[in-house]
Amino acid sequence: MKEIGFIFDLDGVIVDTAKYHYLAWKNLADQLGFEFTHEHNELFKGVSRKKCLEILLEIGKVEASQDQFDAWMIEKNVDYLAYIEKMKESEILPDVPRILNFLKENNFPIGLGSASKNARHILEKVNLIHFFDVIVDGNNVTKAKPDPQVFLIAAEVLEVNAEKCVVFEDAIAGVQAANNAEMISIGIGDAEILSHADYNFDDFTQIDTPFLTKLINSLA
Secondary structure (H helix, E strand, C coil), X not given: CECCEEEECCECCCECCHHHHHHHHHHHHHHHCCCCCHHHHHHHCCCCHHHHHHHHHHHHCCCCCHHHHHHHHHHHHHHHHHHHCCCCHHXXXXXXXXXXXXXXXXXXXXXXXXXXXXXXXXXXXXXXXXXXXXXXXXXXXXXXXCCCHHHHHHHHHHCECHHHXXXXXXCHXXXXXXXXXXXXXXXXXXXXXXXXXXXXXXXXXXXXXXXXHHHHHHHC
């Protein structure tokens, strides 16, 4: 077993694809004849596509057959993929490459734990995929966050004990999933919203080398 591992969520942590999810869901809501707001979109953070569509239909009070539900799932994803096809390295959130470089240079195993079924493709588009030793996404899990499944699978493949893993998350459900896995949780975003995280930072620009070194030493 390796000593310490680091696991990253994708959306809102490495890149901000939330805006593209919002546009794709809004396009579907417009088609179905009701308003989908940024406030509604907050309910979708860290949630699977299937659950998102269930919430969307509840918001619009729309009923659907299973065939129609499945068709809308596909339609939304096709719309979303059209947006992410245009993604570039400039969309990586501030200082994420610095943190990844530090971890890679110090030979720490790095994993991705995301609900997105498009995670691998997005990492390829922004040229970060080479940093990751394992990618666990919506194609590999059956349970959504706050269930810890995605992180536990990543830890197992990384060959790191769960309690020696550090998770970077921007969503309440993601922080809960990390905590449920008994991993160290670092909230990226509003500290009040992510108050259950072990550590909080607005973004990666606030995470310096002394903090990482101290954290690593505490886990060693």
